[in-house]
Amino acid sequence: MTTIAELVTSAGGLLHKRDLVALGATDRHLTGAVRSQSVSRPRRGWYSTWPKNDPRYVAVAVGGRLTGASALHLLGAWSWRRPPLTVSVPETASRLRRRRGVRVVWDSVDLSGRGSTWAVDPRDALARAVVEADSFEDAVVLVDWAREAGIVSDDDDAAEVLARLRADAAGLVAWSEGGAESILESTAGTRLRRAGHHVVRQVPIEGTSKIIDMVVDGVVGLETDGRAHHADRFEQDRSKDSDIARSGRVPFRASAQMVRDRWQATVDAVEALIHMAGGARPTSRIGDAALPRVLGPRGRRRWRLAVPPQGVGRGLQTATS
Numbered sequence: 001m002t003t004i005a006e007l008v009t010s011a012g013g014l015l016h017k018r019d020l021v022a023l024g025a026t027d028r029h030l031t032g033a034v035r036s037q038s039v040s041r042p043r044r045g046w047y048s049t050w051p052k053n054d055p056r057y058v059a060v061a062v063g064g065r066l067t068g069a070s071a072l073h074l075l076g077a078w079s080w081r082r083p084p085l086t087v088s089v090p091e092t093a094s095r096l097r098r099r100r101g102v103r104v105v106w107d108s109v110d111l112s113g114r115g116s117t118w119a120v121d122p123r124d125a126l127a128r129a130v131v132e133a134d135s136f137e138d139a140v141v142l143v144d145w146a147r148e149a150g151i152v153s154d155d156d157d158a159a160e161v162l163a164r165l166r167a168d169a170a171g172l173v174a175w176s177e178g179g180a181e182s183i184l185e186s187t188a189g190t191r192l193r194r195a196g197h198h199v200v201r202q203v204p205i206e207g208t209s210k211i212i213d214m215v216v217d218g219v220v221g222l223e224t225d226g227r228a229h230h231a232d233r234f235e236q237d238r239s240k241d242s243d244i245a246r247s248g249r250v251p252f253r254a255s256a257q258m259v260r261d262r263w264q265a266t267v268d269a270v271e272a273l274i275h276m277a278g279g280a281r282p283t284s285r286i287g288d289a290a291l292p293r294v295l296g297p298r299g300r301r302r303w304r305l306a307v308p309p310q311g312v313g314r315g316l317q318t319a320t321s
Contacts, residue, residue: 004033005049013050014060014117020047043097055085056118063096064089065118067105068132069142071125078145078183079138080260086128088120122151127164130172136294136303137190139169143176144186171292171305177201184224184259185213191263192216192270193291205243212244219279220270221249224259250277 007023008015020030030047033039039047042061050057055074059066066074069083084103089096091106098104105128107120114121126146133139143158145151152158155173163170175193179201180186189199192214203212203221212221221244225237237253244251250273258266293306 003038004029004047005038008039008047008049012117014042014046014048014056016117017045017047058085058099058102059087059118061097062087062089062099062102062104063093064104065115065120067107067120067125068128069125071119072122072129072142072145074119075122076145076149077129078141078186080183083129086132088124088128122146123161124164126151127161127169130162130169131166131301134302137187139172139303140175140190141183141186143172144178144180145183147176147178148181166301168292168305168307171307174291181213182224184254184256188222188224188254188259188266189214191267194294195267197270205240205247208243210240210243212249215249216270217274217279219250219274219277221247221251222270223251223253225253225255250274 004020004025007020007025011019017025017030033047034041039049040052042048042050042052042057043063046060048057048060052058052061055066055070064087065071066085067088068086069077069079070085073079073083084101085099086103086105088105088107088111090109090112092109093106096104107124111120111124114124119125126142129142130139133142143152143162147158152161155177158176159170159173162172175190176186180189185201189201192199197216198218199214199216200218201214203215204210205212213223214221216222223237223240241251241253252270252273254266295304295306298304
């Protein structure tokens with residue numbers, strides 16, 4: 001006979017009593033499973049095989065579902081740190097079981113019809129995550145990841161999702177045009193653009209099948225290398241640097257530590273290479289007027305965007321755009 005634990009596990013780790021009863025479970029079976037600790041009850045009527053410290057378990061125990069960055073994190077969203085737990089409950093919810101360190105937010109009832117038993121729909125989670133991000137860079141990283149993961153499709157779709165909580169968040173579409181394949185590429189590209197540089201992502205090297213992570217000011221072919229992905233690719237990476245140089249660009253590689261912890265030295269090196277190659281001097285860079293201006297914090301918001309002038313288009317590019 002199939003056990004209660006097996007039924008719950010096959011459903012993803014969480015199942016309601018009514019579903020178990022429909023599958024043939026009785027009260028005696030359920031009581032025995034709980035006593036044997038093969039399953040536990042995060043909340044009345046719910047049975048789970050997740051550990052009690054699992055974020056999904058905690059959200060159900062509180063009385064809601066994961067939302068924001070904590071929901072996206074379990075889907076593999078890029079981030080420098082593990083986000084705190086945020087639990088969404090319907091605005092009509094009651095009898096919540098508060099947990100220390102867990103933030104509860106009240107969402108409209110219609111949002112309850114989307115998503116899973118343990119998390120809101122990823123698109124709703126994204127809308128909250130970007131406006132609650134610790135920094136503007138973190139918000140762009142989330143949008144870049146959402147594009148790469150297929151959570152949003154084209155620009156219009158992304159803008160609709162991002163504006164669900166705050167209208168200005170739709171401006172993130174202009175700062176994120178796809179092509180970033182890691183948190184390193186996303187962060188480096190955003191920082192360079194904020195410094196006034198022109199960045200094109202995923203640029204093919206003519207005569208080869210290789211792609212440059214990003215080209216800065218048409219001069220520097222910038223590659224961002226995570227150790228886990230490049231530790232065994234020394235020869236291939238050196239060969240790619242040679243191809244970048246033959247294409248008329250200056251190759252430069254930035255490690256994860258160089259992007260995350262030593263950015264000023266990294267951007268200084270990129271700008272020195274641009275200058276030596278005859279590119280624009282820092283004083284001549286005025287930025288891209290098509291990008292919405294980043295504003296300072298206000299209230300709970302750590303970042304905001306100005307509304308761009310009418311008729312101004314998007315400013316980011318990929319080599320295929």
